[in-house]
Amino acid sequence: MADWPDTAELAQVLDVENVADWQTTLGRVQAAAISKVKQDVGRWDDDVDEPDDNLAQAALRMAELMSERPGQRTELLGRDPAYQALLFGHRRSFGIG
Numbered sequence: 104m105a106d107w108p109d110t111a112e113l114a115q116v117l118d119v120e121n122v123a124d125w126q127t128t129l130g131r132v133q134a135a136a137i138s139k140v141k142q143d144v145g146r147w148d149d150d151v152d153e154p155d156d157n158l159a160q161a162a163l164r165m166a167e168l169m170s171e172r173p174g175q176r177t178e179l180l181g182r183d184p185a186y187q188a189l190l191f192g193h194r195r196s197f198g199i200g
Contacts, residue, residue: 104153105154105156105158107133107154107159107162108133108162109133109158109168110122110126110133113129113164113167113170114129116163116166117129132166133162133167135169135177136165136166136169139177140154140158140161141167141180143161143190144190144195145195146195147193157190158189158190158193160189161186161190164186165181168180168183168186
């Protein structure tokens with residue numbers, strides 16, 4: 104199993120130079136991205152479920168997308184091909200839409 108990515112990893116992906124100045128924002132974006140991954144997997148139970156490498160990378164990708172396109176709805180961001188590929192085989196429930 105893997106760990107969810109942290110803000111330092113997100114800052115590296117986004118090429119943020121002064122991480123201390125952006126710590127709060129990076130933390131919020133990362134938390135929102137992890138929440139999105141859990142939602143897209145479906146029926147996530149924090150007491151027993153842990154991310155694997157693909158889910159951790161999906162959270163990092165979603166955080167990157169959220170940062171680069173702050174006005175875009177997460178539903179549309181979730182259609183990103185790289186994000187979809189990372190979630191492949193992990194979904195427990197499927198939305199209709």
